[in-house]
Amino acid sequence: MRTLVAYASKYGATEGIAQRIGTVLQDKGLEVEVRRCEDLDDVSGYDAYIVGSATYEFNWRKAARRFVRRNVDELAAHPVWLFSSGPVGTEQVDKNGQDVLKAAEPKQFSTYADLLHPRGMQVFRGAFDHEKLRGSDRLFAWMPAIRDILPQGDFREWPVIESWAASIADELQPVR
Template sequence: MHASVLVAYGTKNGSTAGIAEAVADVLNKAGVTAEALPAATVPDVKPYGAVVIGGALYAGHWQRDARRFLGRHRRALAGRPVWLFSSGPLDASASERDIPPVPGVRRAMIRLDARGHTTFGGCLGEDAEGRLARSIVRGGKGGDFRDFAAIEAWAAGIADELLGLRNAAGAV
């Protein structure tokens, strides 16, 4: 297994990017080389031994760049360890219970034989782009609902699994 992990993400207002960067930081601190990149900027996944893909949720769908990433790299992702995460609930629900993946993400998990998925709370601040997002914030429904302790724990589990795979394969 390659030692490098890609954490690709699709985001509109930056919340999912913050989660992806936290995941990459945890992986790096655990000794797994990782980098977080916007999904739209990744030309090839072949240099990576494993991939984590995150997408912001909008009206029950992953953000467009994350969906397109899955389509573009579907064949190359096959056979690699893959994890998925979603971000979006603008309340504490993601910290209180497991939220299953939306149908499109569930289908991608099956196609890719993904090792896991989780949903984290989202963040929508005063600087949000888009008419609907600004309306949500003006209506008092915005805020930061990301649980970084949960994000770090999830990423640590991925690091443990990857380090176990590396040790089982005899790689350094």
């Protein structure tokens, strides 16, 4: 089963998640390619697709959105899963009592649900390092309020990511 894990990452946390998903799928016997969305022109020839992006202000990165738009027919014709990374910190619920991961779903999840009919959509916690910020993002890093809202650290929950990837691999395994 030839599977593509396509991702859009700004500072590397989402790339790390995509790589880990690819490793789990490969360890389960699937043929896997892990590639950046912006590096992909032709995505035909795969049996399944996993597409993920970092989320900023409730939106996937442009490269991921463009990737889906360009390849919507191919993606919709095969099994597809979507993931997002973004929330940092360890809180389970936000100040309004909502589940943090549910509240962090990108707008694209609802749009792509109708277009692609994904078999699963998952939000994962991300990582944030104030020192890695560049460009206009660096301006925000020095604001005390931003440092309070965006705690620094790697909050990716590897067992959760690996379990999700393993469930995909199990679903893609041929019946014996």
